[in-house]
Amino acid sequence: MTAETSTTAKVRIHVWSDVICPWCFIGKRRLDTALRGFAHADEVEVRWHSFQLDPHHPQGVRQPVFEMLAEKTGAPPAQVRAMTRQVTELAAAEGLTYALDRAVAVNTRDAHRLTQLAARYGLDGPMHERLMRAHLVEGSLVDDPSTLVRLATEVGLDRDATTRVLSSDEYAADVAADIRAARRVGATGVPYFVINDQWGVSGAQPAETFASALRTAYTAAS
Template sequence: MKKIKIDVWSDFVCPFCYLGNKKIESVVEKIGISDNVEIKYHSFLLDPSFPTETTEPLVDYMTERKNYPREQVTILHQQLAENGKAYGIDFQFSTSLVFNTVKAHRLIHWAKQYDKNDALKDAIMYAYFTDGVDLSKEENLLDVIENCGLNREEALQVLNSDQFSQEVENDIYTATQIGIKGVPFFVINDKFAISGSQEDRVFENALKQVLA
């Protein structure tokens, strides 16, 4: 069977990314090709200008900063929460606190050397979307690190330096070169591009075309 590489650009504060990530992973498992697929997650910053030492309730962020009507945001969140259940996601939007994600992305790149980057990605998204953790506070981010079996002190050293900043910038630069303007964004074997958290069949059809 052919080897398949799936490159995924996403951001931690994006519910469509969380859902899309789970969908592609679910489809890969469903069609029985997990052993032949490598999913590589890449950094993307939806709001790089968001202050690094603060948070804002997600609903307020969407209505006040992004100017979406509150009723529209409520309906969207209800739909996402319902859709997420099928993939084991417990969206709790009322407690989610938007934060600047650059530090979290740097830590993902750091965790790659320990093969813990995917586990950390999931843990950060769970902390944000389900537990309502204030991830702008380094101690809370480090708690997530520690719970993933990673070294807290080493992670703190990363945060206190500019380590892995270049890796984040490289991911964003590549996204710019490809023309990515929103996430999640999936590229399969450098050939098929899928934008957004699509229905399972869209991912399934693309993977089957690659395998054909």
């Protein structure tokens, strides 16, 4: 594995996201759509940063997402299903088949440490997406070490290096630093996108919003 860095990027996008966030995967898909239609996409660099929606979720505790949402909102099961139905339908419009009835809420710290490892090799985007798909589409446990190793090797990370990181506290400081940086840029929720350190885009905005921001940033940098 070798690190991939861009020396020609005119547009740099920093994204704060959590791997268990259904809106984050939708936001990523919409950004991807904007990039596919952007004439200068080869001059755009995207970096993924850690953010935990619930950093206080106890490590090792696993709870069905519907049950967790019912506890947090005080809503009955039928209302929770109605709440998640909307985001599931919006995800489907972006080609994503959510299975939130099978998703399990966990502490995402180890998953984020894995993305930090992947960033060393220019694989933070693929790693973050694979983790989101595992949680939101496949119902996999993204705090399970064997699952995390499997997902990491699927995107090209070394199995032994991944196992070593997960059995240590490596990259925990990087995760914490990303979360502090999110506060500095004003990200109180995710997804949150910062373009060329000047423009902030909050939430899973329509693809055209991202396309307009890309054009503005590219013109300003040219």
